[in-house]
Amino acid sequence: MRRLTLHLTRGLGVLALVTLLAPLACAVWMSFAPGEVLEPPTSQWSLRWYREFFGTAKWTRAMATSAEVAGLSVLGSLGSGLALAVAVTRFHFRGRRAVAGAVLLPLFVPAVVLAMGLLPFVALAGLQGKAVALAAAHALVSLPAVYLVLRGALAQADPDLERAARGLGVGPVTAFRRVTLPLIGPSVIAGAVIAFILSANEFAFAVFLSSPRVRTLPAALWPEARDKETPLLAAASVVTALFTLLGMWIVARLLRR
């Protein structure tokens, strides 16, 4: 009886994981369809939709835009997140608890609400349809995640090591660069990869702040998902999933203790 319950819970757990991954598997299968219709291939397989994806300027340009926006957003969230994490973990100052709490706020506001606020804001700032506007929005979105990863890493890095370096006559910046930064290095890179993944796959802000000239891949794919439903969407999903998987693997390797 006990063994039966054990097998039952295991079976249900595996079933839940399979159900969660099934859509992605379905997309992989569908992406090899030879025809126009959204029907999974059985006898005939083809790379037609991958060729179309990588051979059409619209999609390759959108991928390049995604990479540009994600790269810029990483600079923003990593720079500000690292500085804030150092301030919060290494100093006591007025307003410390306030900023440490405020930095998590973007997590709790629906993306569309904030995006609708950014739309007139970006227009007033004269940045409408610029990659930098979307990158800044993405930097804000990934800031909480980057901050939490780096705060965790800094809390584990012994501040006495840095103090020892200071005691040996090194300046504060050099001590941080030569002692603490190497200690938290893996987490810094992991934070950068996380921010990149979040930005490259972000949908709501991309829809609101894109322009015909600057359009990231999720925003460019949306009309495809809404109107056409061809296997191209499946092929594009597989490509982004592969990039994301690579990123997650890098993060897992870096954060393994």
Add this chain to the structure above:
Amino acid sequence: MTPRRTHLAVPWLLSAPAAALLLALFAGPLLLLLRVSLYESSDGGTGFYRPGTWTLRAYGELLGEPFGRGTIAFTVALGAAVAALSVLIGYPLALFIHALPRRAKALAIGAVVLPKLANVFVVLYGVNLLLGHSGPVNRVLLAFGVTSEPLLLTHSLFGVVVAETYLVLPYAVLVLVPTLDRIDPALVAAARGLGAGPWTAFRRVTLPLSLPGVAVAGQLCLIWALGAFVGPLLVGGPEQATLAVRVQKNGLEYGDWPRAAATAVLSLLTVAVCVAVYAWPARAMRRAGGGP
């Protein structure tokens, strides 16, 4: 005095970039959202609103018409349903993942997060797979004779619930697995040693100790499910429009920014009210777990 002074300024300088980002791109836009929601809508012509005007018309229209009130009710119902489903499915799944050996655990968490992180369009395939012509749901319906023909289920309320649960469930698992990991395994072992069966040990030890984490997971899922956008937008029909979808329609498709902004403000208020109401069961759960 000089070194002390720099010492005081350094943490503020370090906090400045993040604070600037939060003020410029979070506080600023939210205040502007409030202002834009109080403009008169533009009557054709250029511009998305009429500058210099003050009116509550957008709110009056949204709250006055049955359609607007219906959207709010639907958003709340969908949010509550998806949050509840996410925690109810997420808890056993988290129990399963928590008990896995280290490597398998990392893989399982990756499997939970990957589809959501990689591509929002993946939910389309999930819904088509489950609710399609020959999907499991239709098969069950046919087998039990509920219907003689496969139903067209993809653009339905059920499809929206499935899609949105796919997107919110990973958050529940991400909160619940660390919650379970923090529980001292010696406590369960002690309960078993004192003669409790596995079910009793779970019910009297693991479950109460994990309830504070469940309360947090429920709150986060509720907040994210109330902002439901992708699911209703991609797999829902017009009847499944949430507040977030109305924001997008009003703002981007009709170019009516005051109405879109007012809808967004109502969406924020809805989240605030729901979280306040949720605080009551959440407190009960924390108390049951021995918290404050």
